[in-house]
Amino acid sequence: MKKISILLLVLFTFTQLSFARDSIVISDAWVREVPPGATVSAAYMTIQNKADRMDKLTSISSDAAGVVELHLSKVDDNGVATMERVQVLELPANDKVELKPGGMHLMLIGLKEPLVGKDSVIINMDFENSETLRIEVPVKSLKDSDGTHHH
Numbered sequence: 001m002k003k004i005s006i007l008l009l010v011l012f013t014f015t016q017l018s019f020a021r022d023s024i025v026i027s028d029a030w031v032r033e034v035p036p037g038a039t040v041s042a043a044y045m046t047i048q049n050k051a052d053r054m055d056k057l058t059s060i061s062s063d064a065a066g067v068v069e070l071h072l073s074k075v076d077d078n079g080v081a082t083m084e085r086v087q088v089l090e091l092p093a094n095d096k097v098e099l100k101p102g103g104m105h106l107m108l109i110g111l112k113e114p115l116v117g118k119d120s121v122i123i124n125m126d127f128e129n130s131e132t133l134r135i136e137v138p139v140k141s142l143k144d145s146d147g148t149h150h151h
C-alpha cells in the first residue's frame, strides 16, 4: 500500500512539472465584503510564481466590477493613508507576492451588484508568461473581518 502511494506521488509530481500552465498558483484569495451601496472593494491573495523565469501580472478584470486595478496602500509623511496604482506587478521566479490589507491589493471599482450575500466573485488575471487565470474568490463577510480567523 505504501509503495503505491509513493508511486502515485511521483506520478503526480511529474505531471505537475510537465505543465507550464501551473506555474502561477493563487492561494488565500478573498474579497472584502462592503455594505450595500458601496461602489468599491478590494481583493487580497498570495500569488506564487513556480516557474524558473520572472513573470508579470499585466491586467485584471472581474465579472463583479467595471474595472479592476492593482493598488499599493501607503501611509505618507503626515500619517495619511493613500493608494497609488501599480501598472504591472512583477513576479520573481520561484517566489511569491502577497496582496494583503495595508499593502498591495486588487481594487474592484464600480461594483455591479452588492457583495453582501454573494459567496464569491470571479477574477480574471492575465500574465506575460503564463495562461490567463480565471479564479473564484470567496467574499469574506463583514462579520468575519475583525482580524480573527474562523474555521
Ligand SMILES: [Cu+2]
Pocket: 042, 071, 072, 083, 105, 106, 107
Ligand atoms: Cu485601492
